């Protein structure tokens with residue numbers, strides 16, 4: 001027990017020295033579960049993933065065809081607004097930028113923002129430029145395994161900080177919707193669930209933009 005406390009503190013000190021610990025955050029080796037409402041069940045027969053809004057054509061995939069899309073792996077640090085941070089988390093999933101580059105999604109020039117739509121009506125919003133970053137993924141796997149149900153199985157958005165990539169924006173982790181069912185591309189920004197509840201729309205972890 002004391003060993004694990006000591007190693008948590010040591011790990012925290014080393015990420016602090018590397019400049020990877022934002023103000024007001026502390027390191028956890030656990031993986032806290034945080035969401036509003038119940039954990040939905042997954043039914044492969046009825047699940048689909050839809051893309052609509054400022055696109056040339058609406059598109060939807062069922063679970064089997066979604067899994068044939070090109071996959072990307074990503075290691076990054078995630079930062080929850082409730083002050084826990086988890087370092088070197090390892091994910092696999094589908095890059096929205098790749099879907100656009102490879103013509104799976106054909107965007108309208110007017111598309112400027114993205115609303116992630118999840119089960120039970122949870123939404124969160126990001127600028128298109130952030131969704132296109134290397135640090136945003138539609139994740140199917142965590143640590144080489146399918147996502148656990150309470151972490152978003154079968155699909156969730158994820159956003160975090162890739163060490164050394166000061167060129168990228170790093171919002172808090174709520175900007176990744178668990179149990180994701182679709183992306184809506186919009187012309188104007190539209191506030192999501194926590195954003196409407198008073199959380200900061202930009203949510204930059206380095207600026208501690210927690211509340212609006």
Ligand SMILES: Nc1nc2c(c(=O)[nH]1)N[C@H]1C(S)=C(S)[C@@H](COP(=O)(O)O)O[C@H]1N2
Pocket residue numbers: 031032033034035036037080081118119122150151152173174175176177178179
């Ligand atoms: N569908 C849905 N996704 C959500 C939330 C939620 O309430 N509903 N909460 C967000 C918040 S506040 C955080 S910090 C992360 C937590 O992800 P985790 O439970 O896998 O740690 O999920 C985000 N995604």
Ligand SMILES: [Mo]
Pocket residue numbers: 034080081082173174
């Ligand atoms: Mo959060």
